[in-house]
Amino acid sequence: MAPGQRTGRLPHNQLPRWGRSAPAQYGPGNPASSENISVDPAENKPLRGIFPIAPTPFTAGGDVDLDGQRRVLDCMVDQGVDGLCILANYSEQFLLTDAERDTLTDVCLAHVAGRVPVIVTCSHFSTRIAAARGRRAAAGGAAMLMLMPPYHGTGLRADEAGMLQHFAAVADAACIPLMVQDAPLSGVALSIPFLVRLAREVPAVRYFKIEMPGTAAKLRALIEAGGAAIAGPLDGEESITLMADLDAGATGTMPSAMLPDLIKPVLAHHAAGRRAEAAAAYARILPLINYENRQCGLRATKTVMMEGGVIGSDAVRHPLEALHPATRAGLLELAREANPLALRWGR
Numbered sequence: 001m002a003p004g005q006r007t008g009r010l011p012h013n014q015l016p017r018w019g020r021s022a023p024a025q026y027g028p029g030n031p032a033s034s035e036n037i038s039v040d041p042a043e044n045k046p047l048r049g050i051f052p053i054a055p056t057p058f059t060a061g062g063d064v065d066l067d068g069q070r071r072v073l074d075c076m077v078d079q080g081v082d083g084l085c086i087l088a089n090y091s092e093q094f095l096l097t098d099a100e101r102d103t104l105t106d107v108c109l110a111h112v113a114g115r116v117p118v119i120v121t122c123s124h125f126s127t128r129i130a131a132a133r134g135r136r137a138a139a140g141g142a143a144m145l146m147l148m149p150p151y152h153g154t155g156l157r158a159d160e161a162g163m164l165q166h167f168a169a170v171a172d173a174a175c176i177p178l179m180v181q182d183a184p185l186s187g188v189a190l191s192i193p194f195l196v197r198l199a200r201e202v203p204a205v206r207y208f209k210i211e212m213p214g215t216a217a218k219l220r221a222l223i224e225a226g227g228a229a230i231a232g233p234l235d236g237e238e239s240i241t242l243m244a245d246l247d248a249g250a251t252g253t254m255p256s257a258m259l260p261d262l263i264k265p266v267l268a269h270h271a272a273g274r275r276a277e278a279a280a281a282y283a284r285i286l287p288l289i290n291y292e293n294r295q296c297g298l299r300a301t302k303t304v305m306m307e308g309g310v311i312g313s314d315a316v317r318h319p320l321e322a323l324h325p326a327t328r329a330g331l332l333e334l335a336r337e338a339n340p341l342a343l344r345w346g347r
Contacts, residue, residue, distance in 0.1 A: 046206070046231040047117060047144070048251040049082030050267060052260045053090040055301045056104065057311040062318075064100050068311040070111045072257065075310045075345045079261040082252070083117035085146060089185060090256055090298045093121060095317040102136065109140040117143030119179065125152040127166045134174035145170065146179040146209065149188040157187070160194050164201060171204035179207035182218075183236070192221045199229040207232035209254055215241050216248040223249045238293045239263055243282050246270045258292060258301040259285060259340035288334040296331055299323050301342070304335050309346025 054076060057068035076084050086108045087093045087101060096104070105120060112118050120142040122133030127150065134145045150158045150166050158166060171178055180198065182190045199205050208230065210218050219233050232252060235245040239255040246267070255263055262285045269278035292300040302314035303323060316322065323331070335343050 046251070047083060048232065050260050050264050051083040051085055051117075051119060051234070051252060051254045052076060052079075052081055052257040053088045053254060054084050054086045054108070054257055055298065055305070055311075056087075056091045056093075056096065057302065057305075058313060058315040058317060060313045060315055062315060064096075064104065065311065065313070066103070066107055068313075069104065069107060071310050071346070072305065073108060073111050075305070075342060076257050076260070077112070077115050078345065079257070079341050080264055081116055081260050082264075083119060083143065084112070084257070085119040085121060085254060088121040088146065089183075090301070091121070092298065092317065092320070093123075095320070101133070105133075105137055106140055109137070109142060114141065119144045119146050121146045121181075122170065123148040123181070125150045125156060127169050130166065131170045131173035134170045134176075138174040138176045142174075142176060144177045144179055144207065145174055146181050146207075148181045148183060148186045149190060151186045151188050154187060160197075163188075163194075164198060167198060167205055168202045171202050174204075176204070177207060177231075178202070178205045179209055179232070179234075180205060181209045181211075181236075183209070183211050184213075192218070192225050195222055196226040196229065199226055206230070207234065209234050209236045210245075211236035216244040219245055219250050220248040238289055240289055240293045242266060243270075243279055246278070247275075255289075256292065256298070256301045258304050258335075258342055259288060259338060261341045262338060263289075285338050288331075288338045291331055291334050295327055296323060300331055303328055303331055304340065304342050305345075307332060307335070308341075308343040310342060 054072055057065040057072060059065050087104060109118055120137035122130050122137060122145050124130040124133065130147060137145060147167065147170060149163050167178060180195065195208060208222060210233065212218055215235050219235065223230055223233055233250050234252040234254055235241060235250050236254040239253045242253055253263065253267065266278050266282045269281060299314065299316055302311065302316070305311045306314040
């Protein structure tokens, strides 16, 4: 099925635009500000559901493939996602130049055009740079920002006062909700008392992506300690511990873009109280999720999307390496059995 020939769908620029309850909108020429955007949780319905990470496609020669990026976004919308996230670690954000980041931010926000909420990652050790990234994303129409705590390498960290100031400065610059990414990559310990303090002292911080060892226990403790200040407790890491995390109170998940259409029913069943059906649906796709998580990492989505005609190349940038042929074959064997949309979207 060729892109652009799918039936029953309006062009993206004719679809209803996702927005907030306030009538004022922001975008190019109307940057986000306290006058046109509210981060008051009482005025904004919390986002919940599935928010996959968009990969950044490269050509075989290593250049950013903007046409491929647009196809990725269209595929993700067709997967039925509740929103999507760009420029995250699984987007290879650490291999992009600043100019490429800016271009991708603008292209992705313009192309999605409000069809679903877009979360833009703007992590950086520099508060000034993170704030500038957040301001640009908000001006372009981002629904939310995601940040890890400030860190650089293995030794540069901010203390809790510095982290609070960092998130507050980004919130002031962007005037849209913030998500804290609590992931091992940063090497920063984010305690439950600090996360709750952050949510209460910086009202824009309402969402938390927890992907640490013992995620379910941390989610449960965060929800119990933070109460209404925690609008969106989510998990990540390819949804590898999704059932335990949903049982702990997670209201969403942030996997890769490889199979969100198959993960979404798990959330729907669980939310409706059909735990047995949720567990059965999850069991059917867990071998593929596990293989992605343990064998492939961010390369899995690109490989499946190339096989499915979404993108023309599954290239990653050095020093990352392509999947071993045997690993690639094992991934595609499991993917064909599960049959996610990404494997057939462009065929």
